[in-house]
Amino acid sequence: MKYKALIAIIITLVIVLSVSAMVPLSSANQVNPSGTSANFGMNLSGSINNHFQHMHNYGARLSYNTTTGNITGKYLTANFNSTTGVFSNVTYNITSTTIISKMYANGTSITGLKFPIIGSNHMPSINATVFGSMFLYANASSFFVMHNNPALQSNMMVNNGTLYLYVPSTAHIYNTTDNFQASTSADMNMNAQANASVFKNANFADHTMINFNNVVNAGRKMIMIDNNGTVAMLFVHNGNFKITKNEIIINSTASHGPVLVNMVIPPGLQKTSNNSMVIHNIMKGKISSQIALNYVNGTIANSTINYNSSTHFLYTGHTSSTNSFDVNSSVNHHTIVAVFIGNNMTKNTGHAYVKFDGKIATYVTMSTLVNETSTTHAYYSYTNTSSGMYVFMYIPHFSNHTMVVSNEPFKNSSYTEYYIAGGIIAVLALIGVAAYVIKKKK
Numbered sequence: 001m002k003y004k005a006l007i008a009i010i011i012t013l014v015i016v017l018s019v020s021a022m023v024p025l026s027s028a029n030q031v032n033p034s035g036t037s038a039n040f041g042m043n044l045s046g047s048i049n050n051h052f053q054h055m056h057n058y059g060a061r062l063s064y065n066t067t068t069g070n071i072t073g074k075y076l077t078a079n080f081n082s083t084t085g086v087f088s089n090v091t092y093n094i095t096s097t098t099i100i101s102k103m104y105a106n107g108t109s110i111t112g113l114k115f116p117i118i119g120s121n122h123m124p125s126i127n128a129t130v131f132g133s134m135f136l137y138a139n140a141s142s143f144f145v146m147h148n149n150p151a152l153q154s155n156m157m158v159n160n161g162t163l164y165l166y167v168p169s170t171a172h173i174y175n176t177t178d179n180f181q182a183s184t185s186a187d188m189n190m191n192a193q194a195n196a197s198v199f200k201n202a203n204f205a206d207h208t209m210i211n212f213n214n215v216v217n218a219g220r221k222m223i224m225i226d227n228n229g230t231v232a233m234l235f236v237h238n239g240n241f242k243i244t245k246n247e248i249i250i251n252s253t254a255s256h257g258p259v260l261v262n263m264v265i266p267p268g269l270q271k272t273s274n275n276s277m278v279i280h281n282i283m284k285g286k287i288s289s290q291i292a293l294n295y296v297n298g299t300i301a302n303s304t305i306n307y308n309s310s311t312h313f314l315y316t317g318h319t320s321s322t323n324s325f326d327v328n329s330s331v332n333h334h335t336i337v338a339v340f341i342g343n344n345m346t347k348n349t350g351h352a353y354v355k356f357d358g359k360i361a362t363y364v365t366m367s368t369l370v371n372e373t374s375t376t377h378a379y380y381s382y383t384n385t386s387s388g389m390y391v392f393m394y395i396p397h398f399s400n401h402t403m404v405v406s407n408e409p410f411k412n413s414s415y416t417e418y419y420i421a422g423g424i425i426a427v428l429a430l431i432g433v434a435a436y437v438i439k440k441k442k
Helices: 002-022 048-053 184-188 192-196 204-210 275-283 413-441
Strands: 070-072 076-081 086-092 097-106 126-131 134-139 142-147 154-158 162-166 171-176 215-217 221-227 230-237 239-244 247-252 259-264 287-296 299-306 311-318 322-329 335-342 353-356 379-384 388-395 401-406
Touching: 076 134, 076 142, 097 154, 097 221, 097 230, 154 162, 221 239, 221 275, 230 239, 239 259, 247 259, 275 287, 287 311, 287 322, 299 311, 311 335, 322 335, 335 401, 353 388, 388 401
Parallel strands: 215 299, 287 335
Antiparallel strands: 070 076, 076 086, 086 097, 097 162, 126 134, 134 142, 142 154, 154 259, 162 247, 171 221, 221 230, 230 259, 239 247, 287 299, 311 322, 322 401, 335 388, 353 401, 379 388
8 A cells, every 4th residue: 555655756857847847937939928018108298398308219319409409319310490490411320321412491380280299389480499309390381390200200291291311322212192091081180099099188280290100101102212222111191292313292182280200210211122012012011011120228119000990900028038019900911020020129140930729820031022912821021130129020810919929930730739748648658657567566
């Protein structure tokens, strides 16, 4: 009886130790469901001034010399003439590339809109100032906002007038006369739908122009500027444009109110070997959305661009080795979404691994990915850059999906189940041997 009790105890310990060894108690690949939200816990109860001036969220602090007109920051440098309202040499510091040589606007006086962000209930004759990481300029007919963040987000609004932009002679301008991915309603909303949910108590001009949640929705009209591999995108809402050599002229449509132009330089799509392929597939409508993640001042800076207004792509969480996302669409057809993860977010191991709806996705080359038409299988590809990892995910069909990107291989659940089964078989074998030994002793 003593031998039987001892054998029973041994068997129990073997089973417990086998199962606990086969199933990891925790994994760096797991994403905390209550992880960082898309808005990063942003507290909007204070004034806009405090939000940017003291918290300097989503960007690095800017400096503005009112004497020389120099605007200087980690990501942005430019010059501003407060007398003429002309910006010059707008430069993306990450690649040391000038995107806009000169920029200014002419329009008619804006009436009926209030601008409490600049401490006034009416449009001032002229106002240029810095709020932490944001440069703001407003006059009687136009409004400019420039963010010192990795995406160099900028917004320009002109009332019943014209915005003039000149690019360097080395730059190439891609003309997309009609971005069919953006619905007419999204275009007419002037990007408000992306911002209203974040700052509900702000007036129209505030939440449209300041772009609190760093989400940009493409309009029906989209322009791309490529200066030696550094790519900037312009999204035109409620306006028409004309391109002549290195000049872009954007006119507002008076019947629909002011023209709004979003400018963004997507991190990752800069000085990379495949950026011409990416640009081509954005313009062809195959890439519908992208998210760029970087740490800035200890805060996760999330820049989201929705080229297709029916796609909703959301960053949901972060661990030391993974970043997770939700994606859904009102249109049920395949598409590609892109994610850029900066080196200061997740260590670049030279490899990317993706789970789609909890299952490990299949890696393919980029040229294969952009030509994929499967309605059942998820695929991904990626490109290493000096500043981070650029990952592309092919989504075969739409409902509500989850996506996890890791710099380490995922634990394969089928292997775990195999090991557990093997452990159980081993335990049963031990039981058989013990029983045989007991029988022989009898």
